Amino acid sequence: MLEIITVIAILLFTIYHYCKKTTSGLPGPVGLPFFGVIFRIDFSRLHLRLYEWTTKYGDIFQFSVLGKSYISLNSAEIIREVLGTEPNATITSSREPSFFGEYCMENYSDIAFSPIDKEWTKRRKLVHKLLHSYGEGIQLLEDEVLKKLKNVKRYVAENGNKDLDPHYVVEEFLFENLASLVAGTTDKQLQMWMKEMDETANEIASPIVDLMFRTFPVLLKLPFSITKKPSYCKNTINEVMNSIRKISIEKDIKQGMYYEIKNGVEKHGHLISEKEIKGIFANVIGGGFLTSRGTLMSLIYLLAEYPTIQKKIQHEIDDVVGEREAHVTDRHSCPLTEAFLLETLRYIAHAPLSLPHYASETCSIRGHTIEKGTTILSNLWTVLHSNEWGDPFTFRPDRFLDESGLLLPASHPSRQSLLMFGFGKRACIGEVFAKNRAFLFFASLMQICTVTKPSDEILTHLDPWEMMPGLALQPKPYKVQFKLRNNFA
Numbered sequence: 001m002l003e004i005i006t007v008i009a010i011l012l013f014t015i016y017h018y019c020k021k022t023t024s025g026l027p028g029p030v031g032l033p034f035f036g037v038i039f040r041i042d043f044s045r046l047h048l049r050l051y052e053w054t055t056k057y058g059d060i061f062q063f064s065v066l067g068k069s070y071i072s073l074n075s076a077e078i079i080r081e082v083l084g085t086e087p088n089a090t091i092t093s094s095r096e097p098s099f100f101g102e103y104c105m106e107n108y109s110d111i112a113f114s115p116i117d118k119e120w121t122k123r124r125k126l127v128h129k130l131l132h133s134y135g136e137g138i139q140l141l142e143d144e145v146l147k148k149l150k151n152v153k154r155y156v157a158e159n160g161n162k163d164l165d166p167h168y169v170v171e172e173f174l175f176e177n178l179a180s181l182v183a184g185t186t187d188k189q190l191q192m193w194m195k196e197m198d199e200t201a202n203e204i205a206s207p208i209v210d211l212m213f214r215t216f217p218v219l220l221k222l223p224f225s226i227t228k229k230p231s232y233c234k235n236t237i238n239e240v241m242n243s244i245r246k247i248s249i250e251k252d253i254k255q256g257m258y259y260e261i262k263n264g265v266e267k268h269g270h271l272i273s274e275k276e277i278k279g280i281f282a283n284v285i286g287g288g289f290l291t292s293r294g295t296l297m298s299l300i301y302l303l304a305e306y307p308t309i310q311k312k313i314q315h316e317i318d319d320v321v322g323e324r325e326a327h328v329t330d331r332h333s334c335p336l337t338e339a340f341l342l343e344t345l346r347y348i349a350h351a352p353l354s355l356p357h358y359a360s361e362t363c364s365i366r367g368h369t370i371e372k373g374t375t376i377l378s379n380l381w382t383v384l385h386s387n388e389w390g391d392p393f394t395f396r397p398d399r400f401l402d403e404s405g406l407l408l409p410a411s412h413p414s415r416q417s418l419l420m421f422g423f424g425k426r427a428c429i430g431e432v433f434a435k436n437r438a439f440l441f442f443a444s445l446m447q448i449c450t451v452t453k454p455s456d457e458i459l460t461h462l463d464p465w466e467m468m469p470g471l472a473l474q475p476k477p478y479k480v481q482f483k484l485r486n487n488f489a
């Protein structure tokens with residue numbers, strides 16, 4: 001039944017787009033009339049196909065799927081040129097109308113799904129300000145990370161020499177500090193709703209499901225499990241918000257983003273509706289979980305795979321941090337730890353196609369006309385694995401260090417090509433927060449224990465080509481051992 005509805009939806013969408021002009025003049029793979037290249041791509045691994053096409057068609061090319069035009073930007077240079085230079089920077093930084101944005105985000109009342117307009121600017125500025133006023137969320141976070149790492153230590157001590165799947169400990173860690181960031185508390189019920197919301201949103205925020213519901217909103221009324229998902233997702237977002245409100249009143253919380261927003265509204269009369277607060281929190285919790293879970297899970301995997309580098313990192317952390325608590329300010333003094341983190345983000349490319357952008361007007365890129373309504377993909381997978389890296393599929397943190405072992409400056413061409421958080425007006429709002437949090441987790445973990453391969457199972461090489469697809473790439477389930485270091489035994 002669902003298959004039939006999907007096929008009808010696709011056909012109607014095709015007919016709708018049939019009469020529309022497509023982007024012209026750019027090179028790109030030629031597809032079938034109407035269908036374009038649909039039979040040559042797997043949407044969940046589109047980044048791999050675009051990587052392959054880049055060698056043939058260069059750093060900007062076009063293709064079409066079901067009459068809809070796409071362009072793919074495949075180098076740091078072209079991404080910077082298009083997303084960083086007006087007027088194209090604004091024109092190409094919009095978001096496509098989507099079912100998810102309209103239905104789950106209540107008419108685009110958020111940041112990530114909203115088109116570029118005055119309301120989006122207001123919401124984005126507000127979240128920037130809030131993250132910044134917490135020292136990028138760190139004032140709250142440092143305490144939380146340290147508290148949480150005590151649990152990690154206990155968990156490690158209790159399970160020493162056992163093969164463990166680290167995803168429980170990583171997820172718990174991430175939800176605890178996200179709850180703390182938005183609500184100022186680590187309430188368990190709130191965390192449960194956050195997890196439920198993220199998992200449901202991840203299932204339905206895919207292009208094909210979005211297309212299905214956008215074409216046939218009546219599907220929402222059918223009693224199948226997939227057709228019930230969007231309303232369940234909306235429900236989980238509401239439950240997250242209700243929990244935050246309830247906890248805030250009951251516990252009289254005076255910290256966290258919710259308190260700051262409410263306080264700002266009362267003090268300065270900020271014009272922000274409940275609907276927008278909900279959209280903002282859904283984005284922060286969604287954006288702050290999936291990508292970071294992929295990063296921390298990959299990091300632990302790579303530590304087990306590269307024991308010699310791990311040992312050097314432990315020496316660095318011992319020298320700089322010793323037995324006191326790690327702080328974000330230690331980042332500057334730990335170049336190898338930083339380089340390992342940057343290389344993990346580069347090597348995996350957790351958000352391989354960024355979030356799709358949308359041309360809000362017809363514009364011209366390098367003399368080629370890009371029609372209004374074209375979807376623009378920043379192909380970060382290719383940027384982070386281009387041949388300019390020399391050996392892009394080798395995990396080598398020292399590519400970010402100079403001869404004396406210092407981290408290359410941010411202005412260095414290699415660092416300039418590290419666009420894993422996107423670029424321009426839509427660049428990730430949580431970049432500093434994500435890096436700070438990952439550093440605290442990493443440094444504290446290295447103080448406590450050594451990550452080793454499992455004894456009963458084989459830990460295969462972590463291959464970026466083999467990651468599990470989704471909104472953010474994740475390693476397949478695996479096990480490692482955490483061995484307490486002597487000074488913590």
Ligand code: HEM
Nearest residue numbers: 111112283284287288291351354355421422426428430434
């Ligand atoms: C390793 C961690 C992360 C990675 C790799 C990552 C990557 C990205 C990328 C590639 C984009 C799309 C940029 C574009 O559209 O051009 C994005 C957008 C976004 N990210 Fe992140 N992100 C991470 C962590 C976070 C965290 C921790 C938060 C929340 C605190 C967050 C919140 C957002 C939001 C709200 C947007 C939408 C921005 C907009 O549309 O204006 N992300 N992120």
